[in-house]
Amino acid sequence: MAIQYFVPHHVSATIYQYALNWTIIIGIFTLAVGIGSLINLHYDRIAKRKQTWRYSAVTLAALAFMTVVGLFSPNAMADPRGLFMRTYFYVLSPVQATMFALLAFFIASAAYRAFRAKTVLATLLLLSAVIVMLGRVWVGDTLTGWLPSGLQLSDIAKYILDFPNTAAKRAIYIGVGLGIAGTSLKIILGIERTWLGGGK
Amino acid sequence: MEVVSLGSILWMTVAAFLTLCIFSFLYKDNPFYIFAEHLIVGISAGYWIAILYHTSLTDLWIEPLANSALAFGSPEGSMAGKIGMLLVNVAPGLIGILMFSRFFKKTSWISRWPIAFYLGVSAGVALPLFMQSFVIRQVAANMMNPADILSTMTADLTIFYNYGQSTLLFWQGLGQIIIVLGSICGLAYFYFSAQHRGILGGAAKIGIWILMIGFGATFGYTVMARISLLIGRFNFLIDWISAIGGYLGV
Amino acid sequence: MNAGFWQKLAALDRRWIYLVIGIVTFVPILAYIRVPVNITYEVEAVYRKIDSLPAGTVVMVPMEFGPSTMAEMQPMATAVLRHCFSRDLKVISTAMQIEGVILNEQVLRETAAEYGRNYGTDYVFLGYKPYPDLVILNMGENFRKPFPRDYYGNELDSLPMMAGVNHYSNVACIINLNATSGVDYWINYANGRYGAELALGVTAVIATDYYAFLQSKQIFGLIGGLKGAAEYERLIGRPKDIANRSMTSVSVAHVFIILFIVIGNMAVFAGRRGGRG
Numbered sequence: 001m002a003i004q005y006f007v008p009h010h011v012s013a014t015i016y017q018y019a020l021n022w023t024i025i026i027g028i029f030t031l032a033v034g035i036g037s038l039i040n041l042h043y044d045r046i047a048k049r050k051q052t053w054r055y056s057a058v059t060l061a062a063l064a065f066m067t068v069v070g071l072f073s074p075n076a077m078a079d080p081r082g083l084f085m086r087t088y089f090y091v092l093s094p095v096q097a098t099m100f101a102l103l104a105f106f107i108a109s110a111a112y113r114a115f116r117a118k119t120v121l122a123t124l125l126l127l128s129a130v131i132v133m134l135g136r137v138w139v140g141d142t143l144t145g146w147l148p149s150g151l152q153l154s155d156i157a158k159y160i161l162d163f164p165n166t167a168a169k170r171a172i173y174i175g176v177g178l179g180i181a182g183t184s185l186k187i188i189l190g191i192e193r194t195w196l197g198g199g200k
Numbered sequence: 201m202e203v204v205s206l207g208s209i210l211w212m213t214v215a216a217f218l219t220l221c222i223f224s225f226l227y228k229d230n231p232f233y234i235f236a237e238h239l240i241v242g243i244s245a246g247y248w249i250a251i252l253y254h255t256s257l258t259d260l261w262i263e264p265l266a267n268s269a270l271a272f273g274s275p276e277g278s279m280a281g282k283i284g285m286l287l288v289n290v291a292p293g294l295i296g297i298l299m300f301s302r303f304f305k306k307t308s309w310i311s312r313w314p315i316a317f318y319l320g321v322s323a324g325v326a327l328p329l330f331m332q333s334f335v336i337r338q339v340a341a342n343m344m345n346p347a348d349i350l351s352t353m354t355a356d357l358t359i360f361y362n363y364g365q366s367t368l369l370f371w372q373g374l375g376q377i378i379i380v381l382g383s384i385c386g387l388a389y390f391y392f393s394a395q396h397r398g399i400l401g402g403a404a405k406i407g408i409w410i411l412m413i414g415f416g417a418t419f420g421y422t423v424m425a426r427i428s429l430l431i432g433r434f435n436f437l438i439d440w441i442s443a444i445g446g447y448l449g450v
Numbered sequence: 451m452n453a454g455f456w457q458k459l460a461a462l463d464r465r466w467i468y469l470v471i472g473i474v475t476f477v478p479i480l481a482y483i484r485v486p487v488n489i490t491y492e493v494e495a496v497y498r499k500i501d502s503l504p505a506g507t508v509v510m511v512p513m514e515f516g517p518s519t520m521a522e523m524q525p526m527a528t529a530v531l532r533h534c535f536s537r538d539l540k541v542i543s544t545a546m547q548i549e550g551v552i553l554n555e556q557v558l559r560e561t562a563a564e565y566g567r568n569y570g571t572d573y574v575f576l577g578y579k580p581y582p583d584l585v586i587l588n589m590g591e592n593f594r595k596p597f598p599r600d601y602y603g604n605e606l607d608s609l610p611m612m613a614g615v616n617h618y619s620n621v622a623c624i625i626n627l628n629a630t631s632g633v634d635y636w637i638n639y640a641n642g643r644y645g646a647e648l649a650l651g652v653t654a655v656i657a658t659d660y661y662a663f664l665q666s667k668q669i670f671g672l673i674g675g676l677k678g679a680a681e682y683e684r685l686i687g688r689p690k691d692i693a694n695r696s697m698t699s700v701s702v703a704h705v706f707i708i709l710f711i712v713i714g715n716m717a718v719f720a721g722r723r724g725g726r727g
Contacts (some may be wrong), residue, residue, distance in 0.1 A: 002710070006328075013591070029300070030296070034230065052238075058235060062242025064242075067246040092240060094219050097235055099240075101430045109530050111711045112467050124413060125415055126416065128417055134675055137422070137485075146430045150368045150371065157417075166379050168415070171385075171387045172386070173659075175390050325587060326638075333634075333638040334634075351487060387463040421654040421674065422655050423707050426670045427699070428675060
């Protein structure tokens with residue numbers, strides 16, 4: 001697959017397309033294995049009457065319900081009034097959204113309890129964060145609107161994003177790119193075998 | 201205000217109840233939160249099955265497989281071609297089914313084959329393209345002509361004696377120097393094959409300063425992101441209360 | 451204030467902090483106060499690109515966000531799609547984040563309906579396929595390879611809009627609205643391999659990562675988070691939409707987060723100093 005990138009022949013292109021399609025199909029089965037593992041885990045908890053077995057029953061019942069509704073309801077994917085889409089919008093969606101909304105509280109708590117300006121570098125990080133937080137909303141310009149253009153908080157925030165932030169992320173991306181290339185080569189050449197799950 | 205139907209209000213109430221169940225975790229872990237958590241795991245898994253079946257499995261595998269099997273009943277095309285197409289469509293499914301061998305200890309080694317196929321394709325595809333986009337294009341963008349940078353910086357020197365009238369090009373030029381030197385110094389910081397002493401040590405020190413400024417900017421944006429998600433939930437709760445109020449005519 | 455006060459403050463139960471942040475975020479939502487939103491060049495670049503396209507041009511607006519990020523991404527998606535439909539552009543969309551397939555379909559369908567746009571002639575929703583890296587690569591050869599049918603089961607060749615639209619070179623640009631790490635695949639594959647003109651709309655968490663690609667011109671625009679969505683709403687002349695209405699709340703919350711950082715640091719350092727004295 002690495003070599004085909006440099007080979008414009010139609011046979012190479014055909015193999016490339018079949019390989020991509022095959023990988024997607026194999027990947028679907030991989031995802032099915034994940035769901036099978038989930039069912040195994042919760043069934044085991046129910047069978048052995050572990051402490052949270054009632055909640056596991058809720059999980060399996062919900063899984064069965066959504067699978068049946070999704071697979072056997074007519075036009076499940078496109079009917080906004082159907083049970084499948086209603087369950088998505090009024091059960092799955094709000095719970096997922098709220099779980100991530102909790103992070104707002106945790107970040108506030110972390111800001112109070114964990115973000116300490118103990119070293120010069122930590123202070124630099126916090127200062128940069130404060131400038132960007134204030135500079136990207138109207139508060140920054142309200143506080144520093146009396147300063148000449150270029151020195152207001154929004155200008156400094158823009159400067160931080162356009163220049164030092166770009167430099168930092170570029171360094172990281174070059175490192176990541178080289179790392180991915182190295183790891184891909186190691187996988188292809190059989191040097192990296194952790195994915196075998198045993199080292200042999 | 202548009203009056204929402206009773207059915208929709210009941211569904212919104214279910215959503216609001218589950219939202220509050222999750223929020224209750226902020227006080228402490230409790231059965232309502234655990235119930236909502238387990239419910240969503242099951243609903244998500246069932247959702248994944250339905251979506252994968254309807255959007256992917258049918259048109260990428262089941263349909264082509266059925267068509268290639270039905271082709272044997274048609275007089276068109278050669279037998280070799282039909283057998284070939286059938287094999288091409290059967291093969292990915294067979295390889296995928298091998299994944300299920302993971303559930304049995306004695307045969308779990310077989311599942312390494314489909315994993316190997318997937319990893320091989322992904323690694324092969326990623327290698328040249330990540331090198332190009334993440335490394336070559338980024339390094340190329342870093343190669344700025346020093347003469348251009350200098351001319352940008354010196355284009356408008358009124359910044360030193362009449363700041364209010366300046367076009368601030370000096371800062372743009374300085375910023376370009378920050379990008380070039382900052383990314384080199386950032387890379388120097390991540391180079392652990394030699395001790396950070398002398399020039400490398402100095403560059404690494406500048407690099408970590410640049411990295412901290414970058415991470416600070418990321419933190420600032422992350423705060424905005426998290427607050428935005430919370431605002432989204434509050435907006436929903438307000439809509440729910442408004443819908444009930446609208447229905448009751450309050 | 452003696453050291454004991456600061457030490458008590460440093461050990462404050464985190465639930466009080468949760469309560470404060472909840473209140474300061476909730477209260478500003480109740481009353482809409484219009485606040486200034488300055489437009490940044492990276493968001494304006496996306497606006498100008500779409501605005502420059504003649505009516506009937508095909509653009510691609512792939513959406514990859516789910517319920518976990520819809521508070522930021524849905525206003526952004528709605529604003530971009532409204533702009534496209536108001537300019538009579540033809541939109542191809544995909545949804546390659548599995549949790550967001552139905553949500554993305556709803557956003558596209560409802561926004562198209564606002565402008566009286568018809569499915570198949572004005573917009574097409576290809577739907578979902580797993581492993582976005584491979585799908586993005588395959589779409590570069592032909593959309594029909596990973597998507598023989600659209601989300602609703604129609605063959606792509608039966609849709610009038612898809613006549614002659616086979617791969618990325620047949621679309622004017624791609625505005626990828628993405629809340630996942632799959633953004634990198636669009637940059638590496640769609641732009642890197644196939645040279646597609648690409649702009650990104652991402653969550654604020656990852657927005658800062660893509661300024662490097664903006665500077666290297668691998669992307670021509672970047673819309674970051676709810677602030678980016680608010681800027682785009684202003685640009686399309688809708689300053690009362692949800693992202694703008696939320697900016698007051700965001701601003702107040704930011705101020706309080708900064709106050710928490712300051713007070714938290716003061717509490718620890720003053721408490722220690724008092725303890726040593």
